[in-house]
Amino acid sequence: MNDLRNRLSSFVLAASIATASGIAAPALADTTLTIGTVNNADMVRMQALSSEYEKSHAGVHLNWVVLEENTLRQRLTTDIATHGGQFDVVTIGAYEAPLWGAQHWLQPLDNLPASYDVNDIFANVREQLTVDKHLYAVPFYAEASITYYRSDLFAQHGLTMPPSPTWDQMRDFAAKLHDPEHGMYGICLRGKAGWGENMALLGTIVNSYGGRWFDEQWRPQIDTPPWHQAVNFYVGLLSKYGPPGPSDNGFNENLALFAAGRCAMWVDASVGGGTVSDPKESRVAGKVGYARAPHQVTDRGSAWLWVWSLAIPASSKQTDAARDFILWATSREYLELVAARYGEAATPPGTRESTYASQAYLKAAPFAQVTYDSLRAVDPAHPTLLPVPYKGIQIVSIPEFQAVASLVGRLVAGALAGRGNVDDVLHTSQNAVNRTMKRAGYYDAPVVPKKEAQP
Structure with missing residues (x-):
């Protein structure tokens, strides 16, 4: 494990030089969560809809850091590895989640509430975010090419x-x-x-x-x-x-x-x-x-197969509030909120079987079937x-x-x-x-x- 830690630290230094309602218990009051995310359309919608979360969670304020993909990765990698503590929620992918989880740089997401229905998430998507049977991130959306x-x-x-x-x-x-x-x-x-x-x-x-x-x-x-x-x-x-x-x-x-x-x-x-x-x-x-x-x-x-997911850095001092937010943003209720506000086709794809069991979604999203077939076929x-x-x-x-x-x-x-x-x-x-x-x-x-x- 020390070898991996040393190699990760060296890699981080080189990289930084080179370039609906809550599911869990109510989030803590008078809390500011700093969220680092990528400037893709689905994440921009998440930022826009987060006002609904703030309305139902009095005292919780969301501070958004939205960056271009390469820049985001550099910022997050350096902060996570050095325990900088700049972020409470991070948007990471299928590459970072298992590596960072294995290093305990992320909070494990165990004992999720039954209402979240973790088994509704595609098995091969969950697998990309799991280390030693611990889930270290929850999928916001998943994609095939x-x-x-x-x-x-x-x-x-x-x-x-x-x-x-x-x-x-x-x-x-x-x-x-x-x-x-x-x-x-x-x-x-x-x-x-x-x-x-x-x-x-x-x-x-x-x-x-x-x-x-x-x-x-x-x-x-x-x-x-x-x-x-x-x-x-x-x-x-x-x-x-x-x-x-x-x-x-x-x-x-x-x-x-x-x-x-x-x-x-x-x-x-x-x-x-x-x-x-x-x-x-x-x-x-x-x-x-x-x-x-x-x-x-x-x-x-x-x-x-790629998964953009939400995770909580181990360095966050507000893990309860962060956990509540990421469960909201990846819940069925959030998917329904997106569909109601932006249309069925805008539902974040590739994460839940229930999405593809919806005839309304399949009818509205002409790309849904090929996405579903592709995601089920890929084998990392x-x-x-x-x-x-x-x-x-x-x-x-x-x-x-x-x-x-x-x-x-x-x-x-x-x-x-x-x-x-x-x-x-x-x-x-x-x-x-x-x-x-x-x-x-x-x-x-x-x-x-x-x-x-x-x-």
Whole structure:
């Protein structure tokens, strides 16, 4: 455990330099909770609806810190690891929750009230947030990656999107639909550097080409044929058929482009369906089709599973109030509040079986079925064609991954922007990651990594 703690601390330092009503007992009065969250649409709605919570919890005040994804991760990682105590509630993902829970940097969420119905939450979603049978975060929404496409344009061009396309088919569709003179780009994909931005998508493309981050001895596999095939394909696809400056675009930027009618296709998080299907937010509502994420050599690991969840840092001095708030924000009652205020399709997706048992939701959310099918199909315990020693599809469940993938993401984004050759970038990445893994003691050391390093 000390080895893991030391590696986590080193990683944090490197990362900081590099870049309805309450469910539980009433929250404490005269309390200010500081909540760190990401600027995604669902979290922005949570902030807007939190006034309802404050109305029913006199004396509780919510202080929101809403940040862009990469910035949020840097702030939270540093604060959590140093026990800074700046936040009472944090928005974290399927990568951080098990690692931080194993270090006891988060409050365990045991003995949840029966009214919360924790068993209603998808089993594979709960699993991502659990360590040693202790739940360390509760899911706000969960997502798979799916394919969005303009069904009207496909009909006009006589094209048919398969339920589960290949990346080669996606390239052929993009070539036929790309029309930049009229403001239409064949495909939009994440290009912005970041382990949770471009590398989330690219990780699934690499998986679909039969690649993996590490072999069974933890040796990097970046400078291998599947990586070269996948990354060259990705860069070529966006360079030919993507929007200008794709290395500046992450989830939010591409969501805006697609909703504005500028992209014929988009592969990204299923949570975007609530926006693109809403006539108030999307010019293409009613003109969008949905399919599974593309595969190529294999479909294993070709779609990701990600969970944005709410957790309580161990350093918080207001854990009772924080617990009450996060149970409210992830409850069935909150989902019903969102549906009533913003429409059924805006319900935070991917967390509860009861959501997908609702005919009203299935009717209002045309992306619901493909999201449900994708979430049930993904298997983070078996993410790649060849065996690996880690869990995670677009992530690797080790402390070093954030720094490693951020480094590779910056280099790939540079190649996408025309700064460097893909093959050279991957060779450089291989050497850099190899040095990191050696320093961390994964090989060329007298002992193998401790089991605790793989929560």
